[in-house]
Amino acid sequence: MRLPFLFAAFCVVASCAPPAQVSKSQPQAEVGVGFGTGSFGLATGGGGGSSLARDFMDLTFAMESGRGLDVFSRFEGPVTVALTGSVPPTAPRDLGALIGRLRAEAGIDISPTNGAATITVEFAERSALRRLAPMAACFVVPNVSTLAEYRRARGSDAVDWAQVTRRTRAAIFIPSDTSPQEIRDCLHEELAQALGPLNDLYRLPDSVFNDDNFHSVLTSFDMTILRATYSPRLASGMTRAEVAARLPSLLGGTGMMGSQTPGAWVQAIETALGRKGAVNARLQSAERALTIARSEGWQDGRLAFSHFAVARLSAGSDPARALTEFDRAAAIYSRLPGGDIHLAHIDMQLAAMALAGGLSNEAMRLADRAIPVVQSHENAALLATLMLIKAEAMERLGDPNAAAALRLDSQGWARYGFGPDSVVKARMRDIAAVADRAANG
Structure with missing residues (x-):
């Protein structure tokens, strides 16, 4: 009873629960938000009975806004990640654990650095970030390395993901004045989107690429998507048709269509x-x-x-x-x-x-x-x-x-x-x- x-x-x-850029939405008021970082095995199929190949395509060739992308893009070669700004004390540990998972589970050549980096994570006060992205808990922008650089380029093609055919630099902006868990969650979602898919899909039950905020760290499904993204069979600049033709050999069977x-x-x-x-x-x-x-x-x-x-x-x-x-x-x-x-x-x-x-x-x-x-x-x-x-x-x-x-x-x-x-x-x-x-x- x-x-x-x-x-x-x-x-x-x-x-208790807590436009050009790609963002992690603010935690919804009614959903508990997502401590350390664990390790999960790679998934072998798509989520929720939908086609894994279709999930990959829908995640990769569109943005959260619904805007389509004409070409496939990723970083080519080793990726480095640096923390700058008012770095919270828990961030280096959580980033190190995340990078370890990305190397082991997604096969990405990625490492931390203290100098100039491929991906820069800048921490700033939440109020400063909200002036640039009012509805986002954190966000990632292409072709910049600092918040000041983004302010100057904001609104231009230089920071438009749809204009990117090969990723060379990106910056992730995270509030420094928030809980360690939200910082960890932002690192997971935004670093994954800096590296790979720019879209979120509500139909995915087992993924951080879903704005329902139930999952707060990268899942085995997410690692499968990222591993495919960095397969040597794909390359920056490929069209949708070229990528689709290579997916069956990368991802196996397609299952039901979502x-x-x-x-x-x-x-x-x-x-x-x-x-x-x-x-x-x-x-x-x-x-x-x-x-x-x-x-x-x-x-x-x-x-x-x-x-x-x-x-x-x-x-x-x-x-x-x-x-x-x-x-x-x-x-x-x-x-x-x-x-x-x-x-x-x-x-x-x-x-x-x-x-x-x-x-x-x-x-x-x-x-x-x-x-x-x-x-x-x-x-x-x-x-x-x-x-x-x-x-x-x-x-x-x-x-x-x-x-x-x-x-x-x-x-x-x-x-x-x-x-x-x-x-x-x-x-x-x-x-x-x-x-x-x-x-x-």
Whole structure:
């Protein structure tokens, strides 16, 4: 039994989650954001039943805006990466681990350097970056090495990815005043896009090249795409037809073809899970996304994500429906490769609802089920949230010593995932308030 629950649980825990350039979108308000870096084996097929070859083509020959690209481009020869600006203390370690994975799993000749580099990662204050890219958490630009150089060239063909036929230089811009996890996530997505695909596809369930933000570090699917990008059988300047002709020998069988994603669905889902607008208006957008997903006949992550959005936004007015929509999303994600992390996000929401409803045993069960998955997917913010929910449940079940020990264990993950101690303490207070409402309700 999971009812009754309080909508406050959604509000509190949701707050925990966090043009020429290619950008990583701001973390959506309703999706937990994605600690160290792990190592995963190479994928052997495409994601979600779609054609791996088609995924490669759609990722490579278009940009996030939908603008098509005429030719294939990449770096030719060794790639070096340098960190500049106000470099956060965790960045060199995370970059080193990422470069190690790119060498081992994608076969890319890439290494760090302290001098002039092929790819420069510059750290600057978030406010300065938002003036250039208001909707981006971080972004990558071709043919420049510094923020000052980009400001001078902004709006010109020199920094237009569509004009690039061979990549020679690129700069990644990341806020220095954010959590270590967001910095790590930006390094993964933006370095991958500096090296390879410039597009994101919502249909991909097991990839960082998807603006749903469930995956925060490069997956085995992503490494497969990057390995193909740097195959000796491809070269900068090739046309779409030339690349397509070589893909079968690079990627193997094609499987089922995935459908295109209408712009109306993308707009609806991004409005629904953005940070602006009243809840009712955003719920209407989520309903539109779900209607489109059903009319398209999708049975993949886009349909699941539509159910997820409706669940998140209907809790205040119809918590019973929220539970139904979470269950529908979970049923789809359970069938998809990489869907275990999506299920863990849903378990976190349900655990918070259980805690708010006074069902401490259920909250602990859901947290225990999700925690191993979240650890394997390197999401410190989500892991800390689950640990804090479990600690509050322990407290309510009369085990304050175990609760205190678990809160202490969560601190390292929380600092990496959320940032300063002040933010961590605020998160702890928020989750405690959820349980307090159940006790006082």
